[in-house]
Amino acid sequence: MDANPVLDVDNIYKSFRRSGGVGGRLGSVVEAVRGVSFQLATGETLGIVGETGCGKSTVARCVAGLTPVSRGSVRVDGTDLAALDRKGRREIRKRVQIVFQNPFLSLDPRMSVVDIVTEPLRIHKLGSRAECRQVACATLASVGIGQSELDARPAHLSGGQRQRVAIARALVLDPAVLILDEPVSSLDVSIQAQVLNLLLDLQQQRRVSYLVILHDLAVATQMCDRIAVIYLGEIVDEGAVRDVLTRPRHPYSQALLAAVPHLGEPVGGGQGERLIGGDATLAAMDMTGCRFRSRCQLGRGREICAEVKPPLRLLENGERVACHFAGS
Ligand SMILES: Nc1ncnc2c1ncn2[C@@H]1O[C@H](COP(=O)(O)OP(=O)(O)OP(=O)(O)O)[C@@H](O)[C@H]1O
Ligand code: SF4
Ligand SMILES: [Mg+2]
Numbered sequence: 001m002d003a004n005p006v007l008d009v010d011n012i013y014k015s016f017r018r019s020g021g022v023g024g025r026l027g028s029v030v031e032a033v034r035g036v037s038f039q040l041a042t043g044e045t046l047g048i049v050g051e052t053g054c055g056k057s058t059v060a061r062c063v064a065g066l067t068p069v070s071r072g073s074v075r076v077d078g079t080d081l082a083a084l085d086r087k088g089r090r091e092i093r094k095r096v097q098i099v100f101q102n103p104f105l106s107l108d109p110r111m112s113v114v115d116i117v118t119e120p121l122r123i124h125k126l127g128s129r130a131e132c133r134q135v136a137c138a139t140l141a142s143v144g145i146g147q148s149e150l151d152a153r154p155a156h157l158s159g160g161q162r163q164r165v166a167i168a169r170a171l172v173l174d175p176a177v178l179i180l181d182e183p184v185s186s187l188d189v190s191i192q193a194q195v196l197n198l199l200l201d202l203q204q205q206r207r208v209s210y211l212v213i214l215h216d217l218a219v220a221t222q223m224c225d226r227i228a229v230i231y232l233g234e235i236v237d238e239g240a241v242r243d244v245l246t247r248p249r250h251p252y253s254q255a256l257l258a259a260v261p262h263l264g265e266p267v268g269g270g271q272g273e274r275l276i277g278g279d280a281t282l283a284a285m286d287m288t289g290c291r292f293r294s295r296c297q298l299g300r301g302r303e304i305c306a307e308v309k310p311p312l313r314l315l316e317n318g319e320r321v322a323c324h325f326a327g328s
Contacts, residue, residue, distance in 0.1 A: 004078070005039035006176045006209050007063065007096070012036050012072035014058050032058040034233040035072070040177065043203065045210040047224035047241070049217060049256065055233040056213045057101060060179045063211060064098040065089060077176070094124060097170035098179040101213075102186060103162040107154040107169075113140065114150040117168045124173065139172045140165070142205075143198060160191035164198065171202065180212040184219060196222060217260050221245055229253045232291050235312060237326075239319030249319060249326035251296045290324070298325055 014033040032055045040046050048056050061067045063074055065081045074081045076092050084092060100106040107116055114136055121132035137150065143164040154162055163183065170178055183199065184192040196219065203210060214220045220227055220241065227244040229237040229252060237250035248254045289306045290299060299305035304324050312322045321327060 006042050006077060007040035007211070008073075008075040008078075009036060009038050009059075009063060010073045010075070012059070012062055012069045012074060014055075014062055014067065015070045032233055033062065033069075036228075036230070036233070036235055037072075038228055038235070038238065040209045040211060042176070042209055043207045044226070045203070045212060045224045047220040047227045048211065048213045048230060049215070049220060049227060050230035052215075054230045056230060057181055058233075059230070060098060060181050060211065060213055063177075064096050064179055065093060066098070090124070094173045095175055096177045096179065097173060097175040099163075099166045099170045099181065099183060101181040103159075103166040104154070104186075106166060107162060109154055112151045112153060113145060113157070113165050116154075116165060117172050120169060120173050126173075136168075136172055139168045142202070143168045143171070158191075159187050160195060163187060163195055167195075167199070167202070171206070171208070174206070175208060177209045177211060180210060182213055182215065185215055192219070199223070217245060217257060229256065234291070234322070235320070236292065236322040237319070238312075239315075239317065239321075243317050243319050249315065249321045250323050251298045251326075252292050255295075290322075292323075298323075 012033055013031070013035060016030045016032060018028050018030060034055075036055075036059055038046060048059060050056055058067070062069050065074070068082065076095050079088075079092065081089070081092060111119070114133060117136040117140055118132045121127060121135055122129070126132060127135065140146075140150065145161065145164050145168065149157065149161065154165070157165065163186075167183075180199070184195050187195060199210070200223070202208065210223070212223060214223075224241050226239060227237075227241050228235050229244065229250065231252050237244055237248065237253045243249075244253055245257060248257050289304075289308060290296070290310050293299045293305045296305070302324075308324070310322045310324045312320045313327075314320055315327045319327075
């Protein structure tokens with residue numbers, strides 16, 4: 001592990017209070033993130049994977065400083081986000097940028113492409129109008145957006161072009177960390193590969209670190225150095241891609257992988273969908289023992305799984321796994 005990680009996330013929790021609802025749920029608390037810790041080194045890519053609603057975007061928003069954590073700390077270049085005043089937070093925002101899940105919604109439809117990418121430079125007062133425009137144009141060129149698209153509105157761009165503009169807007173401040181929330185999932189398969197290659201090239205050129213949220217494990221194998229698997233707001237498996245995605249130790253990682261047979265010999269006899277069956281909402285309400293147990297064949301009938309929450313254990317290969325039986 002890097003002695004000076006660019007990003008150090010230590011035991012973060014994030015709860016939301018539901019302000020509405022029916023059936024007595026009024027005012028109930030959702031614990032979206034529960035004790036998540038990880039580090040990110042310069043130029044490294046960490047992938048975060050897991051089912052819908054497991055807390056991936058909430059982790060991203062906490063790390064980007066867009067929402068305060070309920071507990072724990074997020075350190076960027078050693079500085080705790082919670083300790084910063086308004087000016088400090090503005091400065092640190094330059095170091096951590098985010099490309100949101102849906103580029104169509106995150107780009108202002110009234111602004112031209114060049115204005116969208118110039119805006120962050122203007123907000124941070126990083127030069128005259130002409131200088132900011134020049135940097136924006138150079139950044140747009142580096143993501144493959146040419147002169148002819150500079151004055152276009154987002155609605156007139158293709159999905160791939162919109163994502164390139166969103167990436168340019170995030171990169172224009174020269175961040176140390178770029179958070180990418182499902183960067184290719186909204187794109188056609190043929191365009192996905194182009195955007196993926198662009199991201200890999202940009203990382204080589206800029207030594208930027210990526211924290212990337214993904215549903216698609218095939219994309220994760222192409223993009224990531226390490227993977228963190230999140231289940232119900234907690235990391236249950238984290239390690240090098242070659243370990244987590246080729247020899248998964250946690251039953252949940254095995255199930256995720258088995259649902260993608262083309263990635264290799266499916267674990268569990270290709271029964272991924274069946275292994276991963278069960279209801280995560282029901283599992284979320286049960287706080288005793290292992291929270292994956294109602295969906296886990298390995299733990300079925302085992303007393304320890306019902307009674308003792310498995311800690312995140314460090315295995316000999318450097319992987320961290322929250323399962324009583326993984327690696328044994
Ligand atoms: N602002 C909010 N207020 C209340 N609940 C929220 C809020 N944001 C997220 N949640 C809840 O927190 C949980 C995690 O949501 P989050 O968006 O982080 O999941 P996700 O893993 O990114 O899902 P997806 O893959 O669908 O994008 C969900 O139960 C969600 O309903
Ligand atoms: S601790 Fe038990 S229930 Fe949980 S994943 Fe491991 S075997 Fe399954
Ligand atoms: Mg999300």
